[in-house]
Amino acid sequence: MNNLEAIYDFILNQLRELTPIENFYFKPIKPKLSDIELIAINICAEYLAIDSEYQLFRYLANSKMKGMIERSVYNRRKRKLFYYMEDVRKLMVAKFNDVGNSFIIDSMPLEICKNARANRSKICKESEFSFPSRGFCASQSSYYYGYKLHAVCSVSGVFQSFDISTASIHDIHFLKDIKPQFKNCTLIGDRGYLSATVQIDLFNYAKIKLETPMRSNQKDYKKQPYILMKSRKRIETLFSQLCDQFKIRNNYAKSFNGFKTRILSKITALTFIQLVNVFVFKRNMNNIKISII
Incomplete structure (x- = not known):
């Protein structure tokens, strides 16, 4: 878990290369954590196999993301970002040009x-x-x-x-x-x-x-x-x-929105690892159990 910040920074940089948009929908008050940063945390958690939000926030409390977002807000915003996360995943898929x-x-x-x-x-x-x-x-x-x-x-x-x-x-x-x-x-x-x-x-x-x-x-x-x-x-x-x-x-979700968001998060994380395998490290795309930093 000592690499959590480094992995997060790497994922965030790659996502910003895919899309210049930081926030995907209007918010009356600008949050400390942008939408693309929240998606980066989500992919980071899936990559590290942190399957519990409680456990994830224990790790975040000892990182530079401490105090950036509260757990219930993170959960709510993640569900709202479902369709935008799918758009990000489609941008990854488009890069493969299959x-x-x-x-x-x-x-x-x-x-x-x-x-x-x-x-x-x-x-x-x-x-x-x-x-x-x-x-x-x-x-x-x-x-x-x-x-x-x-x-x-x-x-x-x-x-x-x-x-x-x-x-x-x-x-x-x-x-x-x-x-x-x-x-x-x-x-x-x-x-x-x-x-x-x-x-x-x-x-x-x-x-x-x-x-x-x-x-x-x-x-x-x-x-x-x-x-x-x-x-x-x-x-x-x-x-x-x-x-x-x-x-x-x-499954730790209680609502269908939470359930489908979990499924999308895992598929997006898988696609992200395939993406960096091919376009960053020039290695076998389907070697999923591999370090990205």
Whole structure:
């Protein structure tokens, strides 16, 4: 933790190179800590795997950021910055200039509490539209209670787009949301996206070719080419990194706004490390467990 200030300064300098804007929305009184500085602290905390705000502010109390912001204000402002943080993440993604015509799509479960507590849980229930639900995870062959993270990444391993839905929503519905975002490309998915109707609709709408493995009992069964099976492992590796290093399955949020902000923070931190790996240190982009100072 002795490097916290140095890491924060490095992250802040890189963010300022991405955008000259310090404050993204109007505030009657100019705060001591600008919006871009708050985002830098947030990314710094995720990089250092400080998953608790209480613990983060213990470290900040012994740094030059002491007294710059109060914990409840930090939490409130961070949630307000959700869409602006996503804009910053998109600026990072744009720097990679991944103009390839192949992308990988997948989903992962985000459990907010155990099934036994689901009926009495009040987490993320402030608005009816965001109520969590029970869903089934095929890879783990088990039911869970919470949400589902849907994501599209490039073949090189950069998240292009993501969304959060309740656990009961089928993966295939996410394809309706990304139709306007991609065109003239190939989407590589697993059997959860297998649908002849959806494949035709995607191709007619935006010339998107959906590649999924066939079920063994399907008529005219053909094994999926090895290169596509190997490419699909890239997004599974990214999900594993989010679970391992960024602890994406640890939930401390009480509201849905807080929950989605935590998820975005972790994906933004991952993208930031990929960015500095490529453009600052000239090393392997997906070496995530590595020093940035």
